[in-house]
Amino acid sequence: EPQAEFYNGVYTGELISCDPHPESDTMAVAKFDLGDLGVKQIIFAQKHVVEIGEILPIAIAGANLKSGIEINNSEIRGVKSEGMICDNSEMGMKNESLLRFPANTPLGQSLDQIIEACADTLIDIDNKSLTHRPDLMGHRGFAREFASIFDADLMLPEPLVAMPKDLPNVVSVDVQTAHCRRFCAIRVENITVESSNHNDIIRLESLGIRAISNLVDITNLIMLGYGQPMHVFDADKIEGDLIVRQAKVGETLIALDGEEYTLTEKDTVVADQQKVLSIAGIMGGAHSGVTKETKNIVFESANWDPVAVRKSSARLGLRSDSSMRYEKSLDPEMNKRAVFAATERLLELCPDAIITSPLCDEYPRPIESV
Helix, strand or coil: CECHHHHCCEEEEEEEEEEECCCCCCEEEEEEECHHHCEEEEEEECCCCCCCCCEEEEEECCCECCCCCECCCEEECCEEECEEECCHHHHCCCCCCCCCECCCCCCCCEHHHHCHHHHCECCCCCCHHHCCCHHHCCHHHHHHHHHHHCCCCCCCCCCCCCCCCCCCCCCCEEECCCCEEEEEEEEEECCCCCCCCHHHHHHHHHCCCCCCCHHHHHHHHHHHHHCCCCEEEEHHHCCCCEEEEECCCCCEEEECCCCEEECCCCCEEEECCCCEEEECCCEEEHHHCCCCCCCCEEEEEEEECHHHHHHHHHHHCCCCHHHHHHCCCCCCCHHHHHHHHHHHHHHHHCCCCEECCCCEEECCCCCCCC
């Protein structure tokens, strides 16, 4: 599925003027400089706050967007409009924000010219007959499969993280349940939470995952690449050591989907010394998740008993991309790789970030390779 056709009618344009629509209190009449394509007049409802001088995606007549919208010149209450400001939802994304470009971005460039992922080709594989194989729920697993089928060379680079010495912190985890097969975690500080770069946003959205922030997007890209789910905690919201245990009857958690779930002793949780932080293998809690104010985080990648995850997911009526993978029994050897891969990517995106703990690796009953 070539993607360029969905983006080659959307161009970078600089907002040079913006005035109220003479016949509407909710619309504005703006002019955008699209470089060699000239100045275009656009009427838009003020869904997003935009400022003079910003460079935004502008869809002009002839564009056929991924959402199914076709762009034509039109007249809105007697005023000509030569296109539209194209927000993410109109480009077929789950994220409803607006791509904003740096001040030095060339004007009049189509998105497939300046964002690599917009010119990508998606390969959609019908995996229904193979869904009992969790190794095929990540790109690396399929690469390995293809290399085997076609007797091709396989290049799967390992993450490279230079671990500092004399680290000031330790991520301590007390594993109290056999439902946790392995638990890996690392602490990283001095990070900045912001939107991901455009390539990561487009890649995630092309794979059906809503882009949220650079931290959350890293964990989702690792899950899609390695087939190994991850979670990221705001480290400053963790009170004391981490505890992996069975929930207490009547404990509740407001999850990242905004719903409150009442737990039983059959549900496995990650907690601190005061509260539940996440439902193991299914979904994290809202109160320990990252926000724009987050400065220090803990990356976690664990391996959970598939039957326990499946039963909790069914009882709670809560199925996630993570539970869908865990319930099929994942390889615990992926946990350490996933944490290091996420850390490597974070250090690339946030050059001021620093690792402040050794890798925590609780692996009470290692599986022997055969």
